[in-house]
Amino acid sequence: MSQPINVTIWNEYRHEKKNDKVASVYPNGMHAAIAEGLDVAANVKIATLDDPEHGLTEEVLNGTDVLIWWGHVAHDEVRDEIVERVHQRVLKGMGLIVLHSGHFSKIFKKLMGTSCDLKWREADEKERIWVVNPAHPIAEGIGEYFELPQEEMYGEHFDIPQPDELVMVSWFEGGEVFRSGCCYSRGAGKVFYFRPGHETYPTYYNPQVRKVISNAVKWAAPVKRDYPRYGNAKPLETIKGSV
Amino acid sequence: MSQPINVTIWNEYRHEKKNDKVASVYPNGMHAAIAEGLDVAANVKIATLDDPEHGLTEEVLNGTDVLIWWGHVAHDEVRDEIVERVHQRVLKGMGLIVLHSGHFSKIFKKLMGTSCDLKWREADEKERIWVVNPAHPIAEGIGEYFELPQEEMYGEHFDIPQPDELVMVSWFEGGEVFRSGCCYSRGAGKVFYFRPGHETYPTYYNPQVRKVISNAVKWAAPVKRDYPRYGNAKPLETIKGSV
Amino acid sequence: MSQPINVTIWNEYRHEKKNDKVASVYPNGMHAAIAEGLDVAANVKIATLDDPEHGLTEEVLNGTDVLIWWGHVAHDEVRDEIVERVHQRVLKGMGLIVLHSGHFSKIFKKLMGTSCDLKWREADEKERIWVVNPAHPIAEGIGEYFELPQEEMYGEHFDIPQPDELVMVSWFEGGEVFRSGCCYSRGAGKVFYFRPGHETYPTYYNPQVRKVISNAVKWAAPVKRDYPRYGNAKPLETIKGSV
Amino acid sequence: MSQPINVTIWNEYRHEKKNDKVASVYPNGMHAAIAEGLDVAANVKIATLDDPEHGLTEEVLNGTDVLIWWGHVAHDEVRDEIVERVHQRVLKGMGLIVLHSGHFSKIFKKLMGTSCDLKWREADEKERIWVVNPAHPIAEGIGEYFELPQEEMYGEHFDIPQPDELVMVSWFEGGEVFRSGCCYSRGAGKVFYFRPGHETYPTYYNPQVRKVISNAVKWAAPVKRDYPRYGNAKPLETIKGSV
Numbered sequence: 020m021s022q023p024i025n026v027t028i029w030n031e032y033r034h035e036k037k038n039d040k041v042a043s044v045y046p047n048g049m050h051a052a053i054a055e056g057l058d059v060a061a062n063v064k065i066a067t068l069d070d071p072e073h074g075l076t077e078e079v080l081n082g083t084d085v086l087i088w089w090g091h092v093a094h095d096e097v098r099d100e101i102v103e104r105v106h107q108r109v110l111k112g113m114g115l116i117v118l119h120s121g122h123f124s125k126i127f128k129k130l131m132g133t134s135c136d137l138k139w140r141e142a143d144e145k146e147r148i149w150v151v152n153p154a155h156p157i158a159e160g161i162g163e164y165f166e167l168p169q170e171e172m173y174g175e176h177f178d179i180p181q182p183d184e185l186v187m188v189s190w191f192e193g194g195e196v197f198r199s200g201c202c203y204s205r206g207a208g209k210v211f212y213f214r215p216g217h218e219t220y221p222t223y224y225n226p227q228v229r230k231v232i233s234n235a236v237k238w239a240a241p242v243k244r245d246y247p248r249y250g251n252a253k254p255l256e257t258i259k260g261s262v
Numbered sequence: 263m264s265q266p267i268n269v270t271i272w273n274e275y276r277h278e279k280k281n282d283k284v285a286s287v288y289p290n291g292m293h294a295a296i297a298e299g300l301d302v303a304a305n306v307k308i309a310t311l312d313d314p315e316h317g318l319t320e321e322v323l324n325g326t327d328v329l330i331w332w333g334h335v336a337h338d339e340v341r342d343e344i345v346e347r348v349h350q351r352v353l354k355g356m357g358l359i360v361l362h363s364g365h366f367s368k369i370f371k372k373l374m375g376t377s378c379d380l381k382w383r384e385a386d387e388k389e390r391i392w393v394v395n396p397a398h399p400i401a402e403g404i405g406e407y408f409e410l411p412q413e414e415m416y417g418e419h420f421d422i423p424q425p426d427e428l429v430m431v432s433w434f435e436g437g438e439v440f441r442s443g444c445c446y447s448r449g450a451g452k453v454f455y456f457r458p459g460h461e462t463y464p465t466y467y468n469p470q471v472r473k474v475i476s477n478a479v480k481w482a483a484p485v486k487r488d489y490p491r492y493g494n495a496k497p498l499e500t501i502k503g504s505v
Numbered sequence: 506m507s508q509p510i511n512v513t514i515w516n517e518y519r520h521e522k523k524n525d526k527v528a529s530v531y532p533n534g535m536h537a538a539i540a541e542g543l544d545v546a547a548n549v550k551i552a553t554l555d556d557p558e559h560g561l562t563e564e565v566l567n568g569t570d571v572l573i574w575w576g577h578v579a580h581d582e583v584r585d586e587i588v589e590r591v592h593q594r595v596l597k598g599m600g601l602i603v604l605h606s607g608h609f610s611k612i613f614k615k616l617m618g619t620s621c622d623l624k625w626r627e628a629d630e631k632e633r634i635w636v637v638n639p640a641h642p643i644a645e646g647i648g649e650y651f652e653l654p655q656e657e658m659y660g661e662h663f664d665i666p667q668p669d670e671l672v673m674v675s676w677f678e679g680g681e682v683f684r685s686g687c688c689y690s691r692g693a694g695k696v697f698y699f700r701p702g703h704e705t706y707p708t709y710y711n712p713q714v715r716k717v718i719s720n721a722v723k724w725a726a727p728v729k730r731d732y733p734r735y736g737n738a739k740p741l742e743t744i745k746g747s748v
Numbered sequence: 749m750s751q752p753i754n755v756t757i758w759n760e761y762r763h764e765k766k767n768d769k770v771a772s773v774y775p776n777g778m779h780a781a782i783a784e785g786l787d788v789a790a791n792v793k794i795a796t797l798d799d800p801e802h803g804l805t806e807e808v809l810n811g812t813d814v815l816i817w818w819g820h821v822a823h824d825e826v827r828d829e830i831v832e833r834v835h836q837r838v839l840k841g842m843g844l845i846v847l848h849s850g851h852f853s854k855i856f857k858k859l860m861g862t863s864c865d866l867k868w869r870e871a872d873e874k875e876r877i878w879v880v881n882p883a884h885p886i887a888e889g890i891g892e893y894f895e896l897p898q899e900e901m902y903g904e905h906f907d908i909p910q911p912d913e914l915v916m917v918s919w920f921e922g923g924e925v926f927r928s929g930c931c932y933s934r935g936a937g938k939v940f941y942f943r944p945g946h947e948t949y950p951t952y953y954n955p956q957v958r959k960v961i962s963n964a965v966k967w968a969a970p971v972k973r974d975y976p977r978y979g980n981a982k983p984l985e986t987i988k989g990s991v
Contacts, residue, residue, distance in 0.1 A: 132375040136492035144501045149661045154933035159971045176490040194498030204883035247419040249379035255437030258387045392904045397690035402728045418878045447640035618861040622978035630987040662976040680984030733905040735865035741923030744873045
């Protein structure tokens with residue numbers, strides 16, 4: 020608990036370079052705003068799509084406790100062998116926090132087993148995120164709700180497996196609701212999906228959004244124990260039939 | 263409810279043709295024993311690995327309410343495009359019942375998002391399956407427990423997502439436990455994993471095993487409703503910011 | 506499945522007798538509108554607070570498969586021994602559907618173990634109920650969402666245990682969300698909480714509300730099996746230490 | 749995280765005073781062995797049944813982050829108003845760890861809403877506890893399984909609500925299984941049920957048992973946030989119908 024958590028923030032990092040509006044909101048990239056907002060003892064690394072191996076080498080992943088993922092327009096450019104590598108690391112214990120449009124990333128779809136599809140709309144509308152599980156550590160320090168004055172809408176049905184724990188639900192001005200904070204375990208790893216963060220809005224500067232992500236990093240940090248042994252197993256007790 | 267359920271039983275159907283012991287237990291194939299045991303109003307079709315398109319054409323799948331899956335030695339021979347087709351059908355509402363060694367099938371791993379690995383042992387040992395959710399329809403007519411005098415052992419850790427509903431847990435003579443009856447929803451479809459059924463034992467003649475599978479067919483039958491609409495959505499309420 | 510389900514509708518039945526507005530909406534009592542809306546093969550009985558034993562004698566409860574509960578102003582008048590009796594019947598397998606203000610009934614609080622408190626407001630506002638689990642039988646025949654033009658608001662945090670299965674989430678005009686369709690198992694029985702139904706609105710005439718309740722009756726009907734045996738148990742296997 | 753956790757260990761403390769065998773195993777009371785085993789930064793208080801107010805005054809409870817509960821023969825002597833007080837504290841955020849025969853305590857039954865009944869047998873038999881959720885913090889540092897050479901048997905069906913997270917399952921020599929590590933949220937508080945700990949065996953000296961309890965204390969510690977506001981709520985958005 021007292022040791023710093025090794026966090027890698029993966030950002031597609033395309034919008035910021037091509038779109039002036041996004042660049043004006045996130046001049047150093049969305050990853051920089053996310054990193055700045057982490058209120059947790061952490062060693063933070065940045066990895067982006069255009070880095071060699073997307074910045075997710077075996078060495079980087081093996082040294083990562085929690086990986087934060089933001090992607091949108093270039094999901095298809097993420098190479099399958101890197102997705103496979105991230106998948107294996109999650110099953111071995113690495114935490115994964117998938118943000119916003121990462122719902123359609125290869126890694127999230129692979130971990131969920133569903134289409135991860137949803138409704139969406141870009142209309143500068145208000146989002147109000149309600150906490151529905153006040154006992155959950157990801158809700159620590161979060162109000163009953165918090166508001167984002169302008170966000171992209173994501174609406175149900177969100178095609179994900181039922182979360183192991185549902186922590187937040189969004190209300191949208193245009194009439195939709197959304198399961199916005201969703202916890203899962205996958206193998207020895209934990210996965211948290213968090214809805215907000217459209218690239219044209221300053222969402223990752225919001226103190227409550229930053230607190231949620233910080234809480235999620237702590238929650239998703241690996242549990243220290245030996246990885247289970249699988250495969251052929253000798254009996255632990257005498258079997259009569261085989262004597 | 264009163265209409266018959268369209269059930270397709272998919273069997274790899276290799277052991278029965280190559281192994282005398284298996285052939286003596288299941289002379290007409292495991293699928294025949296499974297079909298015979300269905301105590302539900304159903305139209306039953308059989309599909310096997312060596313059929314064209316593995317017997318799982320678009321037409322067959324579109325006409326299937328519940329697909330039962332038994333595979334073991336030839337998971338890799340199931341073509342990826344057929345797995346993709348089955349996956350899409352499950353998300354659209356088709357029920358899927360995965361039996362025993364099907365835990366390692368491509369379709370189950372794709373739906374679960376985990377390795378689906380486990381411990382195993384072939385030692386002619388006793389399995390006792392306990393019902394842990396007496397309110398669940400899959401437990402209808404099932405005793406507190408039922409026994410299989412000889413089965414292959416599957417032991418924890420079973421690398422699956424936490425079931426939405428856990429219905430049965432196995433005790434094994436050699437000292438292991440296993441989550442043996444696991445319910446999931448995936449998209450508009452339902453998935454049930456049921457542990458027993460090693461090919462060298464007459465498990466699919468067991469009345470309680472047959473009752474569980476019959477109950478699962480009823481439970482997994484599709485819910486009749488329109489498939490959700492995904493993608494860009496017009497607001498249902500006036501959005502102030504965009505006026 | 507083909508046998509009719511024995512449904513008892515319990516209504517507090519006070520508002521209708523004392524409040525002209527309610528009487529004009531439900532001239533024969535809310536129970537009559539609920540009974541009329543049941544689209545399921547059922548034998549329907551009515552029981553009300555002012556009946557002897559609140560209409561819930563041992564005989565009535567033993568003959569009830571699914572009990573529907575509507576109460577509001579007189580929760581405290583429900584006698585504890587009757588609550589205990591209903592509780593025992595649920596644990597033995599009877600389904601229970603708790604409607605709207607029944608969230609504060611003694612029986613629901615006893616089954617949940619929490620305060621069951623929530624936010625509320627009477628402001629003639631719009632409610633839109635979204636299906637978040639399209640695979641669930643309670644969603645059969647229900648659209649992506651349905652609207653109630655005027656309802657009482659119930660808002661999060663709703664102090665209930667995390668549902669085993671969450672089927673619906675409400676959007677409210679005034680800015681709140683609510684988990685509106687919640688499934689639980691308790692012992693051998695199933696419990697469904699369904700939010701809508703304030704007494705001054707014609708909610709129980711709404712076809713989608715009626716469909717949800719009808720679906721819930723089918724879902725909550727008891728599973729036919731022997732009740733588990735509890736208490737001291739002889740070993741099923743030889744114990745070495747005790748030989 | 750860095751602040752010590754305020755832990756109160758509540759022990760019925762009757763067996764140790766009346767039964768020589770128990771006294772020889774736990775000469776200073778079971779609470780002393782449990783306290784000694786806590787490997788977590790904690791301020792530990794002891795409270796017992798025969799203390800005034802069972803040692804659970806308002807002051808003690810308000811200063812308790814996590815309450816550990818062991819009771820067996822005298823559940824009925826725990827006064828209802830103290831049970832009510834503990835219940836309120838759990839809903840407000842206090843963690844509760846219920847050990848072994850505490851399954852039949854008033855507070856556990858009140859929080860679960862079920863009978864909490866089970867099968868049991870005292871036969872000096874072996875228990876092997878398997879971890880089924882390797883990602884869970886309560887499994888930190890725990891092997892794939894651990895063994896207790898002699899324990900009382902508890903067997904399914906265990907009449908509890910389906911756990912939010914199931915962490916451990918027991919195998920018993922006599923042929924039963926049991927859900928042995930069960931996580932719940934109730935209001936703003938978290939509840940963990942942990943099976944082992946019959947009074948005549950040295951279970952609370954076992955290093956793995958102690959590790960589980962220590963992990964559970966950390967997991968169950970309260971989340972720091974304002975308690976939700978319930979009751980009548982003003983709208984956060986303009987409601988057309990009421991203008």
